[in-house]
Structures are given as structure tokens and as C-alpha cells.
Amino acid sequence: MTESTAPVLSAEDLTFAYADGDPIVAEWTTTFEAGTTTAITGPSGCGKSTLLYLLGLMLQPSAGHVMLRGTPVDALRDAERARLRAHTFGFVFQDAALDATRTVLDNVIETALYRRQSRHEAIQTAYELLERFGVEIREAHRPGQISGGQAQRIALCRAMLADPPVFLADEPTGNLDPATSETVIQALRDRAADGACVVVATHDPAVVEACDRRIRLGAAS
Amino acid sequence: MSAMFVLGREAVASARGQVVTSVLTVAMVAGMCVAVLMTTGRTAAAEDAALAEIDAAGTRSIVVRADADARLTANVIDRLQAVTEIDTAIGFGPIVDARNAQVPDGPKVPLRNGYGTLDGRSLVVPDLPDRALASTEAIQTLGFRDGLGALRTDTGHELVVSGKLEVPAYATFLEPLVVIPSSKPDAPSGTRPTDPLTVLIVLADSPRHVAPVSDTVKSLLEAADETKITMETSQELATIRTAIQGELGSYGRGTVLVILAVSAALVAVNLLTLVSIRRKDFGRRRALGATRSLIVALLLTQTALLAGIGALVGVAGALTALSVTGSPLPGPSFVIAVVIAAVLTALLGALLPAISAARKDPLHELRVP
Numbered sequence: 001m002t003e004s005t006a007p008v009l010s011a012e013d014l015t016f017a018y019a020d021g022d023p024i025v026a027e028w029t030t031t032f033e034a035g036t037t038t039a040i041t042g043p044s045g046c047g048k049s050t051l052l053y054l055l056g057l058m059l060q061p062s063a064g065h066v067m068l069r070g071t072p073v074d075a076l077r078d079a080e081r082a083r084l085r086a087h088t089f090g091f092v093f094q095d096a097a098l099d100a101t102r103t104v105l106d107n108v109i110e111t112a113l114y115r116r117q118s119r120h121e122a123i124q125t126a127y128e129l130l131e132r133f134g135v136e137i138r139e140a141h142r143p144g145q146i147s148g149g150q151a152q153r154i155a156l157c158r159a160m161l162a163d164p165p166v167f168l169a170d171e172p173t174g175n176l177d178p179a180t181s182e183t184v185i186q187a188l189r190d191r192a193a194d195g196a197c198v199v200v201a202t203h204d205p206a207v208v209e210a211c212d213r214r215i216r217l218g219a220a221s
Numbered sequence: 222m223s224a225m226f227v228l229g230r231e232a233v234a235s236a237r238g239q240v241v242t243s244v245l246t247v248a249m250v251a252g253m254c255v256a257v258l259m260t261t262g263r264t265a266a267a268e269d270a271a272l273a274e275i276d277a278a279g280t281r282s283i284v285v286r287a288d289a290d291a292r293l294t295a296n297v298i299d300r301l302q303a304v305t306e307i308d309t310a311i312g313f314g315p316i317v318d319a320r321n322a323q324v325p326d327g328p329k330v331p332l333r334n335g336y337g338t339l340d341g342r343s344l345v346v347p348d349l350p351d352r353a354l355a356s357t358e359a360i361q362t363l364g365f366r367d368g369l370g371a372l373r374t375d376t377g378h379e380l381v382v383s384g385k386l387e388v389p390a391y392a393t394f395l396e397p398l399v400v401i402p403s404s405k406p407d408a409p410s411g412t413r414p415t416d417p418l419t420v421l422i423v424l425a426d427s428p429r430h431v432a433p434v435s436d437t438v439k440s441l442l443e444a445a446d447e448t449k450i451t452m453e454t455s456q457e458l459a460t461i462r463t464a465i466q467g468e469l470g471s472y473g474r475g476t477v478l479v480i481l482a483v484s485a486a487l488v489a490v491n492l493l494t495l496v497s498i499r500r501k502d503f504g505r506r507r508a509l510g511a512t513r514s515l516i517v518a519l520l521l522t523q524t525a526l527l528a529g530i531g532a533l534v535g536v537a538g539a540l541t542a543l544s545v546t547g548s549p550l551p552g553p554s555f556v557i558a559v560v561i562a563a564v565l566t567a568l569l570g571a572l573l574p575a576i577s578a579a580r581k582d583p584l585h586e587l588r589v590p
């Protein structure tokens with residue numbers, strides 16, 4: 001496959017099992033195109049989060065490959081994979097995973113350090129994102145002083161900071177009211193419209209409804 | 222903006238987010254500096270004092286004794302003064318017994334002609350006939366009040382004691398010391414450069430030069446009759462000096478090494494605790510794209526900054542404590558060395574925890590509740 005026609009993200013015979021467990025993901029092959037949104041659904045514990053971690057280069061597959069624009073990237077050197085996580089992937093964790101000791105603003109711009117991006121520039125973008133997602137709290141607040149829904153939106157701002165070409169979100173609307181969910185769904189669609197490849201693990205019918213494509217994982221297999 | 226600055230700012234922010242660990246690190250490094258300065262700083266000062274005492278006692282001196290007929294003459298002093306490794310040379314002529322002129326059967330003191338400079342005081346006083354200088358001990362022996370009085374030698378000559386001599390430690394063996402300054406034509410033993418010497422004291426400029434200087438002195442004594450001359454160098458004292466220096470030095474080194482090792486271990490335990498408590502944070506950083514080297518650099522920078530603050534606090538505290546108790550203060554180079562050693566020790570202690578933090582598996586740590 002040549003660079004230009006290769007899908008931005010793909011999985012090839014992807015297999016993964018946690019230490020001495022049955023495979024959570026087994027010989028899984030699929031492609032994710034740029035400019036599309038994909039919803040990954042399935043019962044709790046079926047491996048949605050695990051799949052996103054594999055695609056996001058945070059877990060090493062037991063077998064098979066994760067490819068970026070046709071090139072296997074799962075076996076790259078650790079520093080290379082870290083660089084891809086910082087530059088190419090935007091990731092929203094299911095539990096937000098914020099740094100409780102730092103301000104909201106510091107949390108949003110955290111990855112600027114890993115990309116060696118200008119802090120000033122990152123702060124500008126961070127303010128825009130926080131406003132867009134209606135996080136109406138002082139940027140100096142620390143995550144201990146905010147709600148779960150706000151935390152999730154802050155995590156979303158963090159993931160969107162660098163306009164990553166691949167956007168992986170794990171239950172991004174899990175703690176949100178329908179109106180705020182709608183803002184998030186719109187943001188995901190906007191990312192795709194801007195050319196990003198968006199993959200969302202979700203239980204939220206509204207999110208599933210809004211996605212271009214659905215992948216349903218079987219019961220814990 | 223330089224990468225160092227960005228890293229430094231992130232290190233400061235993250236140190237502020239980890240108050241307990243940060244305060245502990247500062248306190249440990251400050252404590253290490255205080256411990257080093259209060260023990261070894263004192264030892265160093267004590268060593269300096271002990272060495273100064275030994276030096277005063279004559280580690281640098283060479284004493285030549287000669288019989289009156291050994292042909293050791295005063296002109297040797299001028300030649301010794303010209304040698305660069307020699308601080309000073311003082312000569313004394315043969316002894317003539319003398320007593321307080323007012324107390325004919327009082328205690329006698331040894332009266333000598335003096336040549337050269339004794340402890341900064343020139344023993345050449347031209348055109349003052351029949352004058353003598355006496356040490357405090359001699360004045361007491363003679364029973365002079367106000368330090369002044371007349372002397373009569375056993376040969377019937379009379380002199381006036383008109384000044385006091387400070388006797389340095391290397392010349393105390395001559396006490397009670399009464400000296401007739403030179404260049405006085407009618408003095409009992411004469412004053413020409415060919416005047417005989419019975420005692421010659423040569424002071425090397427440092428204990429290390431005692432051996433070469435004694436060789437020089439030997440070569441200058443060739444004209445004299447070797448069988449009537451004895452030479453005492455302070456080589457033995459110099460040996461003791463070296464021994465003391467080594468002894469105190471190794472005691473100090475041992476103490477410092479123990480303090481540094483304990484401090485490095487404390488800093489390591491402190492940071493390992495932090496890394497273990499905050500493993501999710503390190504996992505998150507890794508998951509979001511921080512490289513291992515960035516994590517290591519971040520923790521080391523953080524530790525260096527905190528250790529720097531701790532070292533300044535500790536040094537300020539220790540120096541204050543030392544000066545309040547009136548203890549001698551260690552020199553600036555010692556203090557700077559302590560600060561550098563403190564920061565390097567903290568960095569050494571931080572290395573293992575930093576590597577451990579960098580090796581946290583991004584995901585495993587994130588999923589731990």
C-alpha cells in the first residue's frame with residue numbers, strides 16, 4: 001500500500017491478552033479512514049478500552065500490528081511510540097486522568113511540553129477549547145474542585161490541543177448531561193470534518209447515532 | 222525559549238504540586254549541609270588550629286648548636302637570608318652569665334649577642350652601646366620592675382636592659398633570653414661578622430622545605446668544624462604534622478562520606494515514595510507522550526532545584542549557628558564544595574527513583590485505582 005492510499009489507522013490480525021488471561025482482542029483486522037467517526041460499542045468488559053489503548057500505542061499487541069498510514073508502529077522504539085502519542089494521537093481516558101495537583105490550564109496544556117510546543121501558543125488554544133466546551137471555571141482551579149463532567153471536558157480539551165490526526169476517545173460523554181454531550185458530539189464530528197480519524201468507545205446511543213460507522217465487539221471474548 | 226528553561230519551569234510547577242516531598246527534600250539536603258558543616262567544618266577548623274600550633278612549635282625550624290671554637294660565624298646569617306626558601310635566620314653568640322646589678326648574689330641569666338631578626342624584631346640596633354633586650358621570663362628572673370634595670374656580667378661589664386623581647390615558640394629553648402643587639406663595638410663579645418655563633422636558628426618558609434633548607438644550611442657550614450656542630454631539624458615534628466593532617470583528614474572524610482551516603486539514601490527513599498504514590502501521574506505523562514528521558518530529566522531537575530534551595534538554607538543555618546556559638550567558620554571554598562557535594566548527592570539519590578518513574582508502564586499505572 002502506498003502512503004497516499006493507506007488508511008490513516010488500521011489494525012491487522014491484532015491480538016491481545018492481559019497477562020495469563022484469555023485474549024481480549026483476537027486476530028482483529030479493520031481500517032479507520034481519515035475524516036470519519038467510528039463508534040466502538042459492546043457490553044461492559046468486552047474490551048473497548050483495551051482496543052483503544054492498543055490503537056493508541058499504550059499497550060503492546062501480543063500478535064498482529066497497529067499501522068499508521070500503512071506502516072506498522074506497534075514495534076517501534078519506546079521513544080518513537082511516545083513521540084507518536086504526543087504528536088499524532090489525541091486520547092481521552094475513560095476516567096479523565098487529570099493531574100489533581102496542577103491547575104486546569106496546566107492540565108489542558110500538559111502535552112505541549114511533550115511536543116516541545118510553545119507554551120504561549122498552547123495557552124491561547126487552551127482558552128479557546130475551554131470556552132468552547134463551556135468549562136466555566138477559573139483556569140487556576142485544580143481538578144479536585146471540579147465536577148466529573150467538567151473533568152471529562154478538560155480531558156477532551158487536553159486531547160484536542162494539538163489537532164491530532166487520530167483522535168481516540170473512551171466514553172467522552174459518560175458523565176455529561178444531554179446538552180453538553182451534544183457539544184462534545186459536535187466537536188468530534190468537527191474533528192472528523194477537519195480530516196481527523198475519530199474513534200470513540202461508547203455506551204451513549206446519541207454518540208453511536210452521530211457516528212459514521214459502528215463496530216460492535218462481542219461479549220467478553 | 223530554551224528547552225532547559227521549559228524543563229525548569231515544569232520542574233518548579235511539579236515540585237509545587239508535591240509539597241510534602243519537596244519540603245522533605247529541601248529539609249534533607251539542608252540537614253546534610255548542616256551536618257557536614259557542623260562536624261567536618263569544625264574538624265577542618267580544629268585541624269587548622271592543631272597544625273598552626275605545631276607550626277608555631279617549630280615545624281619549620283632548624284637549630285644548629287656549635288661550640289664557641291667551632292668557627293661558626295655571624296656572617297653566615299647574611300648568606301642564609303638570601304635563600305628564598307628561608308624565612309629568617311637568627312644567630313646567638315656564646316653565653317656570658319649576668320645578674321641584676323642591684324642583687325649581686327641573685328639568679329643569673331645567660332647573656333648572648335644576637336644577630337638577625339627575631340619574630341619581626343631586628344636585633345641590629347646601631348649606636349646604642351651597653352644596651353640589652355630581655356624576654357618577660359628573663360625580666361622576672363632578674364626581678365626588674367617595669368622591665369627596666371641594670372645588668373652586671375660575671376666579667377664585670379654593666380649593661381642596661383632597655384627593651385622587651387617577644388620570644389617565638391621556636392626560640393623558647395633559649396629562655397630566659399637576654400640579648401645584646403649587634404653593631405655595638407664595645408659589647409662584651411664584640412660584634413664583627415666574624416663573631417662566633419653558638420646557636421643558629423633557621424626558619425624555612427614552609428614545613429615542606431625543612432629538608433632542602435637543612436641541606437643548604439649544611440653546605441653553608443662547610444667552613445666550620447663539623448665535629449663541634451650539631452644540627453636539629455624539625456623533621457620529626459614535620460612527620461607528626463603530616464600524621465595529624467592525615468588522621469584528621471581521614472576522620473573528616475569518613476564522616477562526610479557517611480553523611481553523604483545517608484543523605485543520598487534519604488533522598489532516594491523520599492523520591493521512591495513519591496514515585497510510588499504518584500505512579501498514576503507518571504503513567505499518565507508516559508501515556509500522553511512523555512519520553513522516558515523527559516521523565517528522568519524532569520525529576521532530576523526538580524531534585525537539583527530543591528537541593529540547591531536546601532543547600533543554601535542549610536549553609537545559612539550552619540554558618541549562623543557556628544558564628545553564634547563563636548566557632549571558627551570554614552573557608553568559602555569548603556562551603557562551596559559542601560553545596561556542590563549536597564546537590565550532587567541529592568541527584569545521585571534521585572537517579573534510581575527517576576529511572577523507576579520513567580519505567581512505569583503508562584497503562585498499567587493508569588488502570589490502578
Ligand SMILES: Nc1ncnc2c1ncn2[C@@H]1O[C@H](COP(=O)(O)OP(=O)(O)OP(=O)(O)O)[C@@H](O)[C@H]1O
Nearest residue numbers: 018019024043044045046047048049050051220588
Ligand atoms: N490490567 C488488566 N489486567 C488484567 N485484565 C484486565 C486489565 N484491564 C482490564 N482487564 C480485563 O479486560 C477486559 C476488558 O476490559 P476493558 O476495560 O477493555 O473493557 P471495556 O469494554 O472498556 O469495559 P467498560 O465498558 O466497562 O469500560 C475486562 O474483562 C477486564 O476485567
Ligand SMILES: [Mg+2]
Nearest residue numbers: 048049094170
Ligand atoms: Mg472501558
